[in-house]
Amino acid sequence: EDGHEAWLRYAPITDPTILAQYRNLPTQIAVLGDTPTEHAAGTELQRGLTQMLGRPFTVTYGLGQILTSSNAILVGDLESLDKMYVKKQKLPKLKPESYMLGTRNNGAVSQTGIIAADPHGELYGAFRLLELVAANKPIPTTPVTESPSAPIRWVDQWDNLDGSVERGYAGRSIFFDAGHVRPDLARASDYARLLASIGLNGLTVNNVNSDLTTLEPDKLKEFALLAEALRPWGIGMSLSVDLSSPQVVGHLSTFDPLDPTVIAWWQKKTDEIYTLIPDFAGFVVKADSEGRAGPSQYHRTPAEAANVLARALAPHHGVVLYRGFVYNHHLDFHDLKADRARAGFDNFASLDGTFEPNVIIQVKHGPIDFQVREPVSPLFAALQHTPQAIELQTTQEYTGQQRHMVFLVPMWKTALDTDLRANGRGTPVKEIVEGKSFHQPTGGFVSVVNVGLDTNWLHSPLALANLYGYGKLAWNPDATSEQIIDTWTRLTFGNDPEVVSTINELQLNSWHTYEQYTGNLGIGTLTDIIGIHFGPGVGSAENNGWGQWFRADPKGVGMDRTVATGTGYIAQYPKELAATYESLATCPDDLLLFMHHVPYTHILHINKTVIQDLYDEHYAGAATAATYPMLWQKLHGHIDNQRFDQVKALLTYQAGHAIVWRDAVNDWFATMSNIPDAQGRVGHHPDRIEAESMTPTGYEPIDVTPIETASGGE
Ligand code: BDP
Structure with a gap:
């Protein structure tokens, strides 16, 4: 197996x-x-x-x-x-x-x-x-x-033409190598089969940070072969395109979306694609974001750019998924009004109603970036005359990179079930993206999946539950986490009751556990945000332009996003929800530090101080992770040895890494707040063997910055 x-x-x-x-x-x-x-x-x-x-x-x-x-x-x-x-x-x-x-x-x-x-x-x-x-x-x-909930049920792969996969944790691309589509597309077709089996119907094969040569004629011929491999399984292929293509590929003097030569170029290019790929699904666009070119260069709006592509696609029934992930990654940390979370709404809300009908705005479920806990993006409620798709992330970029078991379906359901109460009535996110709430003809679901050449697709056998669950939710967002995991476990590991109950239980509480030992109270994933996004990197999440801040200082912690004293982000929500988040009396504990800056001694609804809860949750999460290998051990002989051993090794690693997380975060906050743990645990690491206390042959200790990413700073 x-x-x-x-x-x-x-x-x-x-x-x-x-x-x-x-x-x-x-x-x-x-x-x-x-x-x-x-x-x-x-x-x-x-x-x-x-x-x-x-x-x-x-x-x-x-x-x-x-x-x-x-x-x-x-x-x-x-x-x-x-x-x-x-x-x-x-x-x-x-x-x-x-x-x-x-x-x-x-x-x-x-x-x-x-x-x-x-x-x-x-x-x-x-x-x-x-x-x-x-x-x-x-x-x-x-x-x-x-029947499916919505017409758009797509997967994005962040595969580069050179064969690497951005934020991929399961090996190299199954589609590309050395600048070309692979000659053997058996894996691509197997992947399409997997996607079809859970009701998905679209696949964007190349990275949103699109290779500038993507639309070259020779490349398109290669993409056509890929589309052919997907076709029998009902999977439409789409491409991520860079808006500077008319200039880079077409050698025009400009890529201003309103320039007639640019408009004509997109039309011709799109027709060329459809001659090669008659069922081409459409374009995905990342623009004006993290260094990508975009319409802002010509003082044009995302709508003006999206519409040019949309008009070229319309006669062929193609769509544009224009990403709402547009923000400035050079924000000034010292500007207390600067707030990355505001960007989606600030850039798109005023454009509502100005998009062509075949433009769908692809919105990440939270306003930042796939953190372990975020509120839903307020953009969902703001776009009432524009189709939308929710973007979820199956590849576990900020959630343990498939080295930690984190079953994401409960997290996604929290987002999908959030009732934004737009216009004072029930408008849960799932109904907005299905097109029900605001009577949109299309919309749906996208997930960044990033499978790779690892035989089992996602590196950890347990991570496959996320891909399966994504498909099931896209088909029917009312399916419960329990139903989804139960069927997945039976199909993946068999119907033995011991196996089913053990794996279901492990998966179902894994998101909560991961949140506990990484970052609770809505603080975000306290990781090194410039680089690999893995492991604790508390201080390094701050003091840079990327805006994943939690603003810890010696007195308190949290981003003040209130209307009264903060960045005003909360005002982007419809009235009722804004009122809930604005007031400390009603803001839920699990989003507290996302919405408010509070003293470490602030008392939570659960009647505990912020700092003590932070310590306690990190201990509780690591303690739960420590039980994983033992729980898994019960399955010895009940499932095949190959996957038993593989998962056991991963869960053992997770249990250890949870301790690293726990101590790194707790030590950092103990130093920052100067408030000791009421239970006297923080700062002592009895269950660890420190690297600096060993004498490993052939290694030499070096100092590491930021200190919390290494054992005792070494
Ligand atoms: C971030 C990833 C980055 C992606 C970006 C995006 O770190 O690699 O390019 O999102 O979604 O989460 O465009």
Whole structure:
């Protein structure tokens, strides 16, 4: 078990009572259509059912076949069904990409149907049927209809053409190497299959920090091969583009979006792409952000730039995902009004209603950058006439880089369920991005995933739960964390009750634990923010232009974002939520230091001082992490040794690194605040062996700055 199959293992079912549940499932799979996606659905069903049920399934394609057998698993879209029944049957109404799944037994005749709106729906229905069997669940006898929450369900990969992956923790790119698309795209196609199995439909293959040669004609021909590998799985390919391309690739004198030659260039370039890739999904744009070129250079707005691309894409039904992640990374730390969190709203709110209908603003769930705890971006409530997509991060940049187990679904659900109460009514983020709250025709979900060449895709077998969970939430944001992890565990590690309960429990509390031993109370991930974003780097998060500040001084801590005395960020929220955050009496503890600067002795709602809670939580989190290897040990012999050993090593590392985090953060705050831990623990490290107390052969101690990133500053 090397993890390559992820949750699509189709492990043989040996328990006779479980097998009996599927006894009536016909071995003939009749797929009515004949498109590549329908072939993917058919072969997947055949492969999965044969493997799990241990009897041979056969598959046929096309209308001619079906009438010969009445015992069949029937897979078809409405159009084929209509032809088949010569309009004698009343067919259900189905939204795009939806399907109906059910089974019935009539004495001798047994039929299971996946009736879908289109081939995409057939594929999703096929995967659903396989998932039910793999999780040992019954196939519904009353047909159930499933439809995706929103049209945009995409993944962004931050892959560079040279084969490196920005913020990728699982090896090099599966798409690119040495400036080119890889000749062997088997992994790319396997990845598309994984994404399709959880209902995703789009993939941006290159880094948002896009290579400037991306739109060169030769490169596009290579991208077309990649699009071909993804196509059968219903995954549309999109590209991140740099707005300076008309100048860099097209050799124009300008890239001013309103210049007629630039407009014409984008049109021609887009047409060229569609000749090569007829189902091209669209462009992702990072502009005026972290050193990327953008319309501000010509005093144009993001809307003016986005609309030029959108108009070029519209005739081909493509979309622009323009990222709301536009901010100045040269902020002045000494300016108490400077606040990176404000940037999304400040740059985009006033543009609401001025975007072409096929522009979707892609908004990171929090206003900063994927920290362990952030409030939701207030931009979601501000854009009421513009489609939006929420951007989540599966690659664990700030959450342990797949060396720590952190199941992110509960965090994402916290964001999706946050009710912004725009216009004084219920407007949870999930309903805004689904387009429901403000009646938008499109919108949805994007996640930065960054799989790599590591056989198991994301380095840690446990991290795959985040990719799986992302897909499931994008399909249905009302799915619960418990439902998601339970199915994932069954599919990934089997249905043994001991395995299921142990892994579910470990995963479900892992975000909370990570938050405890890294940064609680909304302080953010206290890591080295200039470099690798891994491990404690408390002081280094401050005093630079990147704005991930928490403003600790000897008297207090926290970013004052209030309207009364701070940066005014809180005013960007709709009234009711703004009032909740503005007042210390109502601001929730877990966002306190994100919203307020308070003395270390400030009493929390839980009736404890800020500084003591900071100490206590770091101890509690590290103590929980210390239990992980022991809990995992219980699974020895219940799962395969390969993944058992791999995860055990990772959890052991995590337990140790949690102690490093705990002591680094606590020691730093004890020094800064000069307030001792009421329980006398901070500053003593009885459960550690310090590097400086060893005499390692062949090593030489060196001083390290900032001191908290190393053992005793060495
Ligand atoms: C930050 C990453 C950086 C990305 C940037 C982005 O550190 O590598 O380029 O986000 O989203 O989190 O554009």
